[in-house]
Amino acid sequence: MRIDLHTHSRVSDGTDAPADLVRAAREHGIDVVALTDHDTAAGWDEAAAAAEETGVELVRGMEISTRHEGHSVHLLAYLPDPAYPPLAAELDKVLEGRSDRVPRMLARLNDLGIAITPDDVAAVSRDATVSGRPHVADALVRLGVVADRTEAFDRYLGWGKPAYLDRYAAGLVDTIGLVAAAGGVSVIAHPWGRSGSERPDEGDLARLVDAGLSGIEVDHQDHGPQARERLRAIARNLDLVVTGSSDYHGSGKADHDLGVNTTAPEEYARLLGLAVAASSASRRVTPEVVRP
Ligand code: AMP
Ligand code: ZN
Ligand code: FE
Ligand code: FE
Secondary structure, three states: OOEEOOEOOOOOOOOOOHHHHHHHHHHOOOOEEEEEEEOOOOOHHHHHHHHHHHOOEEEEEEEEEEEEOOEEEEEEEEOOOOOOHHHHHHHHHHHHHHHHHHHHHHHHHHHOOOOOOHHHHHHHHOOOOOOOHHHHHHHHHHOOOOOOHHHHHHHHHOOOOOOOOOOOOEEHHHHHHHHHHOOOEEEEOOOOOOOOOOOOOHHHHHHHHHHOOOEEEEEOOOOOHHHHHHHHHHHHHHOOEEEEOOOEEOEOOOOOOOOOOOOOHHHHHHHHHHHHHHHHHHOOOOOOOEOO
């Protein structure tokens, strides 16, 4: 059984429509896939219809942009009620912060002598709920300024680069609480990815467990073999669910093919068990796993 619990469609910054992503999962021999677009449930219905059709099991999720002690942390939320008003309000704020930033980034790029307009970004973000940096990157590729997204982030859009600007992110501990109150479960995405440092450390994670954290994504392309081993040991100590996922973005991210990392069936079963408990404790109407 092959289980991939972290993927993006073009409802956020992936390049496949949600239905195509589910079909691609089938073609890659994936049995269970979670759609986890950034800060939105907008792709869920389309993905669910495709899951019924193709026979792939679908977990509805999202990846929420949060901040903890000054660092950006991505939180995977599985099976929450997205209409729970406090969660919906927080997601709106995050989405607004992302789209607000685009015109300011374009002004920075214009100052650098790059003629890029809001129309150039709209042309590549199509059915995305909001445009973000990956869409600005795609527009720069189309304009011939850079070769690919990676170069766009390395030269202009990444942290500390000339067109980088901060944006709103929800507080991590508060968000874990919102996800639980919405009847869902929380897993920290690529905890030691990107930053390169081993933060959050075991002590930080222990405090997050007290706040309601259920798991950590250990097997992710941003983690080398050593980071994976250490995170696995921490998960064992703290009794956290261990997940593994591709963080697929279609053609938007190289080396993140569907199923490149997977979650063990026992860990997936534990996660679903915790989701059932969270759902009944919350008294919210939470989404079901689509089991064709
Ligand atoms: P935003 O939400 O607008 O801040 O954009 C963040 C998203 O950009 C991340 O979730 C990734 O999908 C993508 N991203 C961040 N850094 C890079 C990078 N160095 N290369 C390619 N994509 C990136
Ligand atoms: Zn992304
Ligand atoms: Fe992420
Ligand atoms: Fe992601």
